[in-house]
Structures are given as structure tokens and as C-alpha cells.
Amino acid sequence: MTKDPLHTPLCDLLGCELPILLAGMGGVARWELAAAIAEAGGYATLGMVREDPALIASEIKALRAATDHSFAVNLIPSATDPDLLDAQIQCCLDLGIDAFSFFWDVMPAIIERVKAAGCMVLHQVGTLEAASKAEKAGVDVLIAQGVEAGGHVHGRSAGLELARAVRAGSKLPVALAGGISTGRDLATALLAGLDGVQCGTAFLATDESFAHDYHKTRVTSATGKDTILTDAFVLNWPKGAAVRVIANSVTEALQGRYFGHDPATLPREAIAWDDTQPRLRFSTDSPLRTTTGDLEAMALFAGQGSGAIKDIVPAGERLHDMAATARQELKPMKS
Structure with missing residues (x-):
């Protein structure tokens, strides 16, 4: 059987078929969108930034009822009241969550806490310094976010430039985030030696997104x-x-x-x-x-x-279209 050119080691680590990650968009990446991405072969992230633990629990239960695929819960430690953050993490651990996605300032103590509980940690970073700090703190996956990204933007570097630099200095899997909307973007990332991509805007404009x-x-x-x-x-x-x-x-x-x-x-x-x-x-x-x-x-x-997002479609359709285009882009290179 011919190996799928989109299947990277990151897929094996995360337990997904395609190296396309759903960004943990606060309020937007609820269970319905996360389930659609997971069922379509991508890696899902629940966006639970500053949410009440009761909502986090209900979202996790709804997501698990909709899919048996792996997923992460996204929290923003440095933008969350410490008491609320403690309650959020404990809620996730009590429910058996085994993967977290963090963003903004690297907080080693928080990473250490969830790693000690046996969890995997993905960390989105906007600078080389943050990437180095996150790796030293023990994270498992680095997501290099470029200035092209929607929502909160931590750094000021172009995404591909930053991701390549992170890849050159790290032994961890590296995914690219920021302005990723098409299969060509995915192919470009893989040809640059990266392990995958993370998409936000492309999945915000989908049927399952909780955005208005x-x-x-x-x-x-x-x-x-x-x-x-x-x-x-x-x-x-x-x-x-x-x-x-x-x-x-x-x-x-x-x-x-x-x-x-x-x-x-x-x-x-x-x-x-x-x-x-x-x-x-x-x-x-x-x-x-x-x-x-x-x-x-x-x-x-x-x-x-x-600019590449012209319509509102099911999330799985958008993900599959990205994958199909990426395979076509990579086909001549892999023959």
C-alpha cells in the first residue's frame, strides 16, 4: 500500500489520520466542531479559555459521546485567574483528559502539573524564545504561530519563517499556524519539513462552528x-x-x-x-x-x-478538501 504523503509522525503521536489540527478558539471550538474535525481525520481541540468548569465538563462529555477519537483541551494559563485555572485543570484531570493545548506565556509549573498526571502537552508559541522555554518545560508538540494568524497573536514573525527556525532548533514535532486555509498551505508546510498545520479561521467559517x-x-x-x-x-x-x-x-x-x-x-x-x-x-x-x-x-x-475562505461548509468537507489538494500538490514531489 502506498504511504499517504500527509501521514507524518505527528499523526501517530496524536492518534489522528491527518496532520491538520483544530485551533482551540475560545467560544468557537465547542464539541460540535471538535467532533466534526476528529471524525474527518484531523486532531480536535476544545476551546475552553476562561470557561466555567461545569461547561468544560459538559463539553467534554458531549464530545466523547460524538466521537471516540483523541482530542485536547485548550486553556490559556496566563490569561486566566489562578483559582479558575486550577479548577479547570482539575476538572479535566478528573474526567481523564490526557492532552492539553496551551498558549501565550509559557508557565512551567502548569506544564509540570499536567505532565505529572500523564498528559501530553501541545504549546503554541510566537517566538523562538518561547519555543525553547516550552521545550525545556517538557511539552510534547510545538505549534509555531505566525503574525498572519487570526485571534490572539503572540509574536511578530511570519509563520513559515518562525516554524522553520523552531524546527531547526528543536527535536519536537512542529506544526505551523497562522493564515493556513488551503491544501496548498498544508503542502508548503510539509515540504518545509514541518509535521503539520493548525487552522482556526478556516474552521470558524463552518456549519459546526459555534461562531455567530x-x-x-x-x-x-x-x-x-x-x-x-x-x-x-x-x-x-x-x-x-x-x-x-x-x-x-x-x-x-x-x-x-x-x-x-x-x-x-x-x-x-x-x-x-x-x-x-x-x-x-x-x-x-x-x-x-x-x-x-x-x-x-x-x-x-x-x-x-x-481570502481563500469563500463559503460556509461542513468542517469535515473543508478538511477533506484541504487534504485532497495537498495530496495533489505533493504528488509530483513524491513520485
């Missing part, structure tokens, strides 16, 4: 040039945390002053709600299925690869 239809539609009509990197949407996150979003009325009002915003001085103005929970202007909250209010003024996360 308004957000999905804005992604399908946007191009990479319509996205802006700014730290204006910083409420709920550490000062200086940058995000890539689709331009809207909030970014237009900044008049080009995209950086230098202090969460301590930003107004707390409710512009939308999820049930009774207010969503503030300048917060990192994006519009979800349950959100009502001024959706246009919320953080509409999208990466620079959004």
Missing part, C-alpha cells in the same frame, strides 16, 4: 488585507495582547492608532450579551451563536488566509 453566522459571513467576504493587528480589543487579557480582526467601526475609530491601548483606561460599555452576560466594547469576546446586540462592533477574529 454574522462572524462567519464576514470571514467569507473578507480578504487578508481587510484584517488588522491591534491591541485595542484587550479587555479580559493582559495589557499589550494583540489580536488580528476584520476591520470594523471600532478599528476605524482608532484612526490608525492600533497599538498602545491600556485595559485599565478603556471604557466598560456593554454592547452585546450572551444571555445575561454583558459583552463589552474593546473586549476579546467574539460573537457566538448565543450572542445578541451590536455584533459589528465586536472582535471579528480572522487570519490573513481568510
Whole structure:
């Protein structure tokens, strides 16, 4: 049997067929999307950033009921209250979760805690320094995130450049994140010697995504040039945390002053709600299925690869299309 050119050692480590990882998008990567990715052969991540342990438990149970494939739970230690983080991790461990996906600042003590419990750790990094620190802390997989990424962006390097540098200095599997939307992007990563890719925006605009239809539609009509990197949407996150979003009325009002915003001085103005929970202007909250209010003024996360996302389709279909295109791209090289 001919070996699938897409099957990398990362697939064996994660227990998936394809080296395509679902980004742990907070609020968006709920059980339905994670299950669709896992069932289609990719590697699923539940986006549980700052969520109540009760919700985490219900999402894990729903995901397990929908698929028997492996998955990780994504948490952001440095952007989460320590007491809540402790409760989140304990909830996951009590439910037998065996893989975590972390992002932002590397926190060795947290990594040590879950590794001591026998868990695998994937860590997304934006710099070589963070990659080195994460590897020394004992993580199992490095995800090199480029500045092209949607949502929170930790570094300022182009993704492929960073990933190649991380690969050159690390013995760990390395996946590329940031602007990955097509099979050609996947093929490029594999030809560069990387082990896989992680996709966010491409799977946000799918049927199973928990993002609001308004957000999905804005992604399908946007191009990479319509996205802006700014730290204006910083409420709920550490000062200086940058995000890539689709331009809207909030970014237009900044008049080009995209950086230098202090969460301590930003107004707390409710512009939308999820049930009774207010969503503030300048917060990192994006519009979800349950959100009502001024959706246009919320953080509409999208990466620079959004120009290749033209429609809203089932997540499995998008993943399979990426895989088929990548195989075609790699075929001449592998013959």
C-alpha cells in the first residue's frame, strides 16, 4: 500500500489520520466542531479559555459521546485567574483528559502539573524564545504561530519563517499556524519539513462552528488585507495582547492608532450579551451563536488566509478538501 504523503509522525503521536489540527478558539471550538474535525481525520481541540468548569465538563462529555477519537483541551494559563485555572485543570484531570493545548506565556509549573498526571502537552508559541522555554518545560508538540494568524497573536514573525527556525532548533514535532486555509498551505508546510498545520479561521467559517453566522459571513467576504493587528480589543487579557480582526467601526475609530491601548483606561460599555452576560466594547469576546446586540462592533477574529475562505461548509468537507489538494500538490514531489 502506498504511504499517504500527509501521514507524518505527528499523526501517530496524536492518534489522528491527518496532520491538520483544530485551533482551540475560545467560544468557537465547542464539541460540535471538535467532533466534526476528529471524525474527518484531523486532531480536535476544545476551546475552553476562561470557561466555567461545569461547561468544560459538559463539553467534554458531549464530545466523547460524538466521537471516540483523541482530542485536547485548550486553556490559556496566563490569561486566566489562578483559582479558575486550577479548577479547570482539575476538572479535566478528573474526567481523564490526557492532552492539553496551551498558549501565550509559557508557565512551567502548569506544564509540570499536567505532565505529572500523564498528559501530553501541545504549546503554541510566537517566538523562538518561547519555543525553547516550552521545550525545556517538557511539552510534547510545538505549534509555531505566525503574525498572519487570526485571534490572539503572540509574536511578530511570519509563520513559515518562525516554524522553520523552531524546527531547526528543536527535536519536537512542529506544526505551523497562522493564515493556513488551503491544501496548498498544508503542502508548503510539509515540504518545509514541518509535521503539520493548525487552522482556526478556516474552521470558524463552518456549519459546526459555534461562531455567530454574522462572524462567519464576514470571514467569507473578507480578504487578508481587510484584517488588522491591534491591541485595542484587550479587555479580559493582559495589557499589550494583540489580536488580528476584520476591520470594523471600532478599528476605524482608532484612526490608525492600533497599538498602545491600556485595559485599565478603556471604557466598560456593554454592547452585546450572551444571555445575561454583558459583552463589552474593546473586549476579546467574539460573537457566538448565543450572542445578541451590536455584533459589528465586536472582535471579528480572522487570519490573513481568510481570502481563500469563500463559503460556509461542513468542517469535515473543508478538511477533506484541504487534504485532497495537498495530496495533489505533493504528488509530483513524491513520485
